[in-house]
Amino acid sequence: MEKTYYKPEDLGKFGNIADWQPELAKKFFDYYGEVFKEGELSEREKALIALAVSHALQCPYCIDAYSTGSLEKGATEGQMMEALHVAAAIRGGASLVHGVQMMNKVKEVSM
Numbered sequence: 001m002e003k004t005y006y007k008p009e010d011l012g013k014f015g016n017i018a019d020w021q022p023e024l025a026k027k028f029f030d031y032y033g034e035v036f037k038e039g040e041l042s043e044r045e046k047a048l049i050a051l052a053v054s055h056a057l058q059c060p061y062c063i064d065a066y067s068t069g070s071l072e073k074g075a076t077e078g079q080m081m082e083a084l085h086v087a088a089a090i091r092g093g094a095s096l097v098h099g100v101q102m103m104n105k106v107k108e109v110s111m
Contacts, residue, residue, distance in 0.1 A: 006060045014061070044073040051080060052087035 018025035036046050047070040054062035070080050 008060075008064060011061045011064055042073075044070070044075050047073045048075055048079060048083040051075075052083040055084050056087040056091050 015025075015029075018029075036043065036050075041049070047066055050062070051066035051070050054066050067080065070083075075083075
């Protein structure tokens with residue numbers, strides 16, 4: 001049996017964070033619930049955004065939750081993969097744009 005740091009069954013225990021700080025947990029879960037309600041963006045669009053962010057943050061719990069959530073909200077596999085590629089492009093671009101800082105530093109040190 002393969003051991004991993006993340007246990008898929010722990011995702012179901014997320015609500016337990018309220019055990020040690022119920023007031024703050026309630027505020028978080030109330031906010032969270034409001035954020036994911038239909039608004040200017042559809043619930044499907046919000047699930048796809050969450051799926052993309054989950055990959056950028058590399059949270060296996062979030063990836064599991066929003067893969068399922070995206071499907072439940074009507075997203076296609078193609079839409080889900082496209083959202084992942086958007087996250088990858090932004091993450092890659094964010095790394096590359098910091099190359100300007102490196103280039104500026106090298107120019108400063110080389111003068």
